Amino acid sequence: MKKLRLGMIGGGPGSFIGAIHRIAARMDNHYDLVCGAFSSSAEKSIQTGNELGLNTDRIYPSYEKLITAEKSLPEEKRVQVISIVTPNHLHFEPAKMALENGFHVILDKPITLSLAEALLLKDIQERTGKFLCLTHTYTGYPMVKEARQQILDGKLGEIRKVYVEYPQGWLSTAVENKQADWRTDPSKSGIAGAMGDIGTHAFNLAEYVSGLSVQKLCADINTVVANRRLDDDGAVLLKFENEVSGVLMATQIAAGEENNVKIRVYGEKGGLEWQQADANTLTLKWLDEPAQTYRTGGSYLSSFAQHNTRTPSGHPEGYLEAFANIYKNFAEHILAIQNQSEPKKESLDYPGITEGIRGMAFIETVIASGKSTQKWLDLKKS
Amino acid sequence: MKKLRLGMIGGGPGSFIGAIHRIAARMDNHYDLVCGAFSSSAEKSIQTGNELGLNTDRIYPSYEKLITAEKSLPEEKRVQVISIVTPNHLHFEPAKMALENGFHVILDKPITLSLAEALLLKDIQERTGKFLCLTHTYTGYPMVKEARQQILDGKLGEIRKVYVEYPQGWLSTAVENKQADWRTDPSKSGIAGAMGDIGTHAFNLAEYVSGLSVQKLCADINTVVANRRLDDDGAVLLKFENEVSGVLMATQIAAGEENNVKIRVYGEKGGLEWQQADANTLTLKWLDEPAQTYRTGGSYLSSFAQHNTRTPSGHPEGYLEAFANIYKNFAEHILAIQNQSEPKKESLDYPGITEGIRGMAFIETVIASGKSTQKWLDLKKS
Amino acid sequence: MKKLRLGMIGGGPGSFIGAIHRIAARMDNHYDLVCGAFSSSAEKSIQTGNELGLNTDRIYPSYEKLITAEKSLPEEKRVQVISIVTPNHLHFEPAKMALENGFHVILDKPITLSLAEALLLKDIQERTGKFLCLTHTYTGYPMVKEARQQILDGKLGEIRKVYVEYPQGWLSTAVENKQADWRTDPSKSGIAGAMGDIGTHAFNLAEYVSGLSVQKLCADINTVVANRRLDDDGAVLLKFENEVSGVLMATQIAAGEENNVKIRVYGEKGGLEWQQADANTLTLKWLDEPAQTYRTGGSYLSSFAQHNTRTPSGHPEGYLEAFANIYKNFAEHILAIQNQSEPKKESLDYPGITEGIRGMAFIETVIASGKSTQKWLDLKKS
Amino acid sequence: MKKLRLGMIGGGPGSFIGAIHRIAARMDNHYDLVCGAFSSSAEKSIQTGNELGLNTDRIYPSYEKLITAEKSLPEEKRVQVISIVTPNHLHFEPAKMALENGFHVILDKPITLSLAEALLLKDIQERTGKFLCLTHTYTGYPMVKEARQQILDGKLGEIRKVYVEYPQGWLSTAVENKQADWRTDPSKSGIAGAMGDIGTHAFNLAEYVSGLSVQKLCADINTVVANRRLDDDGAVLLKFENEVSGVLMATQIAAGEENNVKIRVYGEKGGLEWQQADANTLTLKWLDEPAQTYRTGGSYLSSFAQHNTRTPSGHPEGYLEAFANIYKNFAEHILAIQNQSEPKKESLDYPGITEGIRGMAFIETVIASGKSTQKWLDLKKS
Structure with missing residues (x-):
């Protein structure tokens, strides 16, 4: 099996998400981490690079150096995929430069600081023909994929209602740490917090x-905690196409909550429910029939769920596996193209630029709506 | 122990809620059902009265007859409390007549057809000095009472966020039965459905x-099912006093859902969660401490939870017991007054006219908001 | 509807189970409590009788007096069913006397102090032709009845394995109260504790x-707590007919446990699981198919589950309702016989003398096995 | 960071556990897989080695070749740790040879085919001074480690009761596949099946x-499925030291069950419960206090739980992470010794030869007891 040569921008000392990306990249043995610019401090970059056992000459003090230097390496040695795990304000420029210099890109969400940047990035991506993957982790769970397939297959009938919620409690107080600092700083996070x-x-x-x-x-x-500069709480009434309505709740001040993203969708014939706290279970509920419990690893699952599962049923897979599924499918896509073979449809099922743009349109519309006295705002064009 | 003589208006053949009220009344042996006008059909009223073993001369063909005839009986025989379990359009008149003729009243919710009626009823109630109880069942659960006490005691700190939801699926299709018919008929149900x-x-x-x-x-x-005349689905952004925000979701088209009312409240220090499907559990969640599971019957519970519990912990109490708690507390209140003793504070903890008026203000505001392009509407004066 | 006249032996001040029996008797309006001998103290008997609103002349100072006096009343006034809720050592004599004087009997479990007494009682019952009901509460839950029907219908295929457990923690310390005292006193409880x-x-x-x-x-x-005179903990390997094996665990020293009786049964094709803490759910598990969640009130349930349910799905029914189902079915059986009609098969589904004898055989065998060095003991002839 | 050079014996095409070991080894970047003898078929070994991207000259056709050839390599290139993931009958000889040739060993459980072999292996291990790690996965979960610490810290008081269960359903029928075949073959699995x-x-x-x-x-x-040659089901009464009693249930014929290993322990003051299906939760139950829910990632957890966690609370970690913790701690132990530094106590917390010997003593005693008419058998000397 061929492996892809991976580089990382960001993810230095104290970074939570950098470590997660690296585990995700290692999980299925599709990537070799070969280089990195882990911090804007050269010293810190070297520290992390050393800890990861990289060759010293491929630990860079800046993303520009990384891209330039790697570009000059022979093709069989040069990095192929660059993972960008910096705060939001440092997404667009490195991604642009990476794509334009011939590298595939993995980006943490939200894709950019603004919708305008995201739309620009799309042009660049299309022009360069390189691939871009956005780590919307939760779509990596096998039972989330199963949920989607059940709905696509029409099992629930026409969809009528969507509830999605994401409660966290870790910003209930005026936390000061590396994770909290940039997320509540508009210059790094953009116009939205939570x-x-x-x-x-x-x-x-x-x-x-x-x-x-x-x-x-x-x-x-809402901004609930005093002196916070960005929103830490919100609830949103949604209108989807086909007059489907929904509710989205996201908060970081639900004291005592961890990270329990949850979705429920109801159609004419039944409903479904999934939550991260019980990630290996998908509940399907039916009119006048007993509910059913679908479980990761079940032999009755769709090819999409099975493709994204590593263990037999009853061996819980978690957040890191979901994250790794995104890396895995992205690698399978790239490798198939390299081999001039047809990628499996399951491999193509990862979030990318389209989802990134939708996310930016959501951010800009939701923040505008929060300030508006008008009831409904159309989602910004995306 | 003295028992109260109870009469019932409504609750004839095929009535779900009438049977529930009667079980609730029997549970704690505080009431004797002595008379009833169970249906607008004299025949059906007699049928139900006979099944319940009432004396034939106290089975009445109409609520007017019931009130008039009972009024003429000697005081020691005459009904004392009248329970009204008819559809909404038949709440106000019987309640008014009962109060004005000297009877205490138990009413099913919503209290009346309109806010105006509810405000009138308050005047009548205050003028007559008789008591009125409104069966908002869910406040009868011991763990709901515990939740309230925890918050009143300041355990969660200042409250910041309230999520409440009530998903049902039984109106997912164009159901035709006695329960569904009046609830979707504006002339009987009022301006609101779900x-x-x-x-x-x-x-x-x-x-x-x-x-x-x-x-x-x-x-x-929303009205999701074609040709339905009233709303069957809705979601509401709420603003409470003290800038506390909330979300209310209620739907009857969540196919596969039963009746799982659920509430979550978050404060500065922690949060709590209760849902009817696990009614004997109250979860308290804390910042940086393990969550706690409070259980009906626990020796550590407030006097309000304990007062409303009949069995030791581990013996699940359910919907009928919650319903019965409302009947029980109302009886204890009346009996204490009859005995010229001070009612226990726990006995006074049942919903009444104030809650009824709040409910009508909610209905009228929420339906208006649903039709409005203005974002926020003030709750109607109540 | 005819109601049965009920009398009670035991259940005086401080009795937990007496109050439960009375709620169960009231729930479905099949019984009128007309007399009682609530305590061996005449004073306490009168106290409880008064609280219950009984006529003074039908509050008796002893069970003998109750039976004798009621026997002498005119048939249309005389008690018909006598409920015996005393500690175990006071089961046999009152039950015998009641049956022999023409009364139906409801008995708390275990049926008697010894297997010999239970076998004698069977003779008496058969000779007198009166009915006897034993309150093994857990068989009163609708979802337990559904579990039995699923197995009887062969849904799980041939049964292979049975796990049953009953963990409590309330005797973890040397508790002293009315409930604990007689249960740990061999003269009142018999040879077995837990x-x-x-x-x-x-x-x-x-x-x-x-x-x-x-x-x-x-x-x-085992007797875990020092100085306790009877067992407070045990585990039992079981062999059923057809070479089916099982495990029974029962303990009263599982600190922190409430009362969570649970059963799991596995057959060739699937398994099922029920526990009291989630009493309205029955889980059916299948080979290579998603598990199913059966819920009280579901339209798809057997007639046995539906017959024992009072509310639509989603309105939790609990311990008191399960208890009341036993009273209800016993009443329906007696009333059908009185009316010379065929009892419904669902009404006959309540525990009686046969289950009582099985229980006593279990007690005597399990205690003998606990003291034996022989591995397997045959269940005593019953 | 130094990494350890890893070799693998077994784990060729179709092996479930080989793939798991490799993911576990990769997760924390402590190992480089450098060589393998993946199958007794040279062809299959090459196939797997190629898929894993190994150098062809380090893919071996037998474990003997692997050990001999690697031994002859220069020390800085030579494999350091050998992971043995073959069926049970191929544990002892490769482990012995690996240890005697200077390699550390990771072994799948059970450690050997017989207690005698296990005791021999202990001698060899002690003589060679190399380390041995046994992959009893479930002890790798952070909440299992927390459970142990809570008990060691005396939080539950003196322990009184232990319930452990491991229900599976996958051998409910006469399955024929690579996983089932060797596990039900005495020549490969030893005297015990389930x-x-x-x-x-x-x-x-x-x-x-x-x-x-x-x-x-x-x-x-019991052997439930016809013609199966080894046990597929069993239940065991246990006596621990200090007169603590317990029950162990393990079955592979519980149709519909996945892999839900579960443990409950009760002491004087409280109890605890953990199950793999909800692996990130540890429930602590208390006498007369609300139960507590400890969660992976909680700031209040012991150093042992925290050391074995990669993500903040609310990001579920699963089976692969638990498995990886065993690899991680073993690596940290070896690396500390290599660096002549003191290993952290948390790094030493992995299963090894002692646990392996206990397991073999259990197997031999439990199978003997199954055939015995004597009630209690002493655990074989270990």
């Missing part, structure tokens, strides 16, 4: 699972 | 548990 | 649900 | 969490 950090995940999950696009929304956006 | 039937329960639960009043709201109200 | 009090429930549940009889067993019986 | 495959896990978990040693047992061992 709505950007976790609201976009909830939004993406709702569109992915239901197969429907949000068309307009009405938002209540 | 919002009146279950939205008011959710609204009452949110105000009761949080101890906070809703001040304005923004609603998305 | 095995008699809750082990018999677990045993009854296992035989009822599986439809299989235990043939031999091997027990580990 | 008791060796999963009973040893349950036994290990019970001793690990409780901190107590089993001293004697009484077993009911």
Whole structure:
């Protein structure tokens, strides 16, 4: 099996998400981490690079150096995929430069600081023909994929209602740490706090699972903790296509909550429910029939669920496996293209630029709605 | 122990809620059912009265007859409390007549057809000095009472967020039966369908548990099933006093859902969660401490929870017991007054006219908001 | 509807189970409590009788007086069913006297102090032709009845394995109260403590649900708390007919446990699981198919489950309702016989003398096994 | 960071556990897989080695070749740790040869085919001074480690009761596949089927969490599926030191069950419960206090739980992470020794030869007990 050579921008000392990306990349043995610019501090970059056992000459002090230097390496040695795990304000430029220099890109969400940047990035991506993957982790869970397939297959009948929620409690107080600092700083996070950090995940999950696009929304956006500069709480009424309605709740001040993203979708014939706290279970509920419990690893599952599962049923797979599924499918896509073979449809099922743009449109619309006295705002063109 | 003589208006053949009220009345042996006008059909009224073993001369063909005839009986024989379990359009007149003729009243929710009627009823009640009890069942659960006490005691700190939801699926199709018919008929149900039937329960639960009043709201109200004449689905953004925000979701088209009313409240220090499907559990969640599971019957519970519990912990109490708690507390209140003793504070903890008026204000505001392009509407004066 | 005239022996001040029996009797309006001998203290008997609103002349100072006096009343006034809710050592004599004087009997479990007494009681019951009902509460739950029907209908295929457990924690310390005192006193409780009090429930549940009889067993019986005179903990390997094996665990020293009786049964094609803590759910598990969640009130349930349910799905029914189902079915049986009509098969589904004898055989065998060095002991002839 | 060079014996095409070991080894970046003898078929070994991207000259056709060839390589290139993932009958010889040639060993459980082999292996291990790690996965879960710490810290008081269970359903029928075949073949699996495959896990978990040693047992061992050559079901009464009693249930014929290993331990003051299906939760139950829910990632957890966690609370970690914790701690131990530094106590917390010997003593005693008419058998000397 061929492996892809991976580089990383960001993910230095104290980064939570950088470590997650690296585990995800290692999980299925599709990537070799060969280089990195882990921090804007050269020293810290070297520290992390050393800890990861990289060759010293491929630990870079900046993303520009990384891209330039790698570009000059022989093709068989040069990095192939660059993973960008920096705060939001450092997404667009490195992604642009990476794509334009011939590298595939993995980006943490939200894709950019603004919708305008996201739309630009799409042009660049299309022009360069390189691939871009966006780590909306929750779509990586096998039972989320199963949920989507059940709905696509029409099992629930026409969809009528979508509830999605993402409660966290870790910003209930004026936390000061590396994770909290940039997320509550508009210059690094953009115009949205909670709505950007976790609201976009909830939004993406709702569109992915239901197969429907949000068309307009009405938002209540709050900053609950004193002196915080961005929203830390919000609830949104949604209107999808086909007059389907929905509710999105995302908060970071639900004291005592961990990270329990949850989705429920109801159609004419039945409903379904999934939540991360019980990630290996998908509940299907039926009119006048007993509910059913679908479980990761079940022999009765769709090819999409099975493709994204590593163990037999009863061996719980979690967040890291879901994250790794995104890396895995992206690698399978790239490798298939390299081999001039047809990628499996299951491999193509990962979030990318389209989902990134939808997320930015959501952020800009939801924040505008929070400030508006008008009830419904159309989702920004995306 | 003295028992109260109970009469019933409504609750004839095929009535679900009439049977529930009678079980609730029997549970704690505080009432003797002595008379009834169970149906507008004299024949059906007699049928039900006979089944219940009533004396034939106290089975009446109409509520007017019941009230007039009972009024003429000697005081020691005459009915004392009249339970009205008819559809909404038949609440106000019988309640008014009962109060004005000297009887205490138990009413099913919503209290009347309109806010105006509810406000009138308050005047009547205050003038007559008789008591009125409204069966908002969910506040009868011991763990709901515990939730309220925890918040009143400040355990969660200042409240910040309230989520309440009430999903049902039984109106997912164009059901035709006695239960569905009147609930979807504006002449019997009033201006609201789901919002009146279950939205008011959710609204009452949110105000009761949080101890906070809703001040304005923004609603998305839908009629999902074709040709239905009233709403069957809705979601509402709420603003309580003290800038506390909330979300209320109530639907009767969530196919596969039963009746799982659920509330979550978050404060500065922690949060709590209760749902009817696991009615004997109250979860308390804390910042940086393990969550706690409070259970009906626990020795550590408040006097309000203990007062409303009949069995030791581990013996599940359910919907009928919650319903019976409302009957029980109402009886204890009346009996204490009869005995010229001070009622226990726990006995006074049942819903009444104030909650009824709040519910009607909610209904009228939420339906107006559903039709409005204005984002926030103030709750109607109540 | 005719009601049965009910009398009670035991159930005076401080009795937990007496109050439960009375709620159960009231729930469905099939009984009128007309007399009682609530305590061996005449004073306490009068106190309880007064609280219950009985006529003074039908409050008796002893069970003998009750039976004799009621016998002498005119038939249309005389008590018809006598409920005996005393500690175990006061089961046999009152039951015998009641049956021999023409009264139907409801008895708390275990049926008697010894297997010999239970066998005698069977003779008496058969000779007198009166009916006897034993309150093995857990078989009264609708979902337990559904479990039994699923197995009887062959849905699981041939049964292979039965696990039943009954963990409590309330005797973890040397508790001193009315409930604990007699249960740990061999002169009142008999040769078994936990095995008699809750082990018999677990045993009854296992035989009822599986439809299989235990043939031999091997027990580990312990007295964990110092100075306790009877067992407070035990685990038992079971062999049913057809070489089906099982495990029964019952303990009263599982600190922190409430009362969570649970059963799991596995057959060739699938398994099922029910536990009291989630009493309205029955889980059916299948080979290579999603598990199913059956819920009280579901339209798809057997007539046995539906017959024993009072509310639509989603309105939790609990312990008191399960208890009341036993009273209800017993009443329906007696009333059908009185009316010379055929009782419904669902009404006949309540525990009686046969289950009582099985329980006593279990107690005597399990205690003997606990003391034996022989591995397997045959269940005593019953 | 230095990485360890890893080799693998077994784990060729179709091996479930080989793939799991490799993911576990990759997860934390402590190992580089450098060589393997993946199958007794040279062709298959090459196939797997190629898929894994190994250098062809380090893909071997037999474990003997692997050990001999690697031994001859320069020390800085030579494999350091050999992971043996073959069926049970191929554990002892490769492990012996690996240890004697200077390699550390990771072994799948049960450690050997017989207790005698296990005791021999211990001598060899002690003589060579190399380390041995046994992959009893379930002890790798952070919440299992927390459970052990809570008990060691005396939070539950003196332990009184241990329940452990391991229900599976996948051998409910006469399955024929690579996984089932060797597990039901005495020449490959040894004298035990289910008791060796999963009973040893349950036994290990019970001793690990409780901190107590089993001293004697009484077993009911069954072969339920016709023509199966080894046990597929069993239940065991346990006696630990200090007169603590317990029950172990392990079955592979519980149709519909996945893999839900579960443990409950009760002491004087409280109890605890953990199950793999909800692996990130540890429930602590208390006398007269609300139960507590400890969660992976909680800031209040012991250093042992925290050391074995990769993500913040609310990001579920699963089976692969638990497995990886064993690899991680073993690596940290070896690397500390290589660096002549003191290993952290948390790194030393992995199963090894002692646990392996206990497991073999359990297997031999439990199978003997299954055939015995004597009630209690002492655990074989270990």
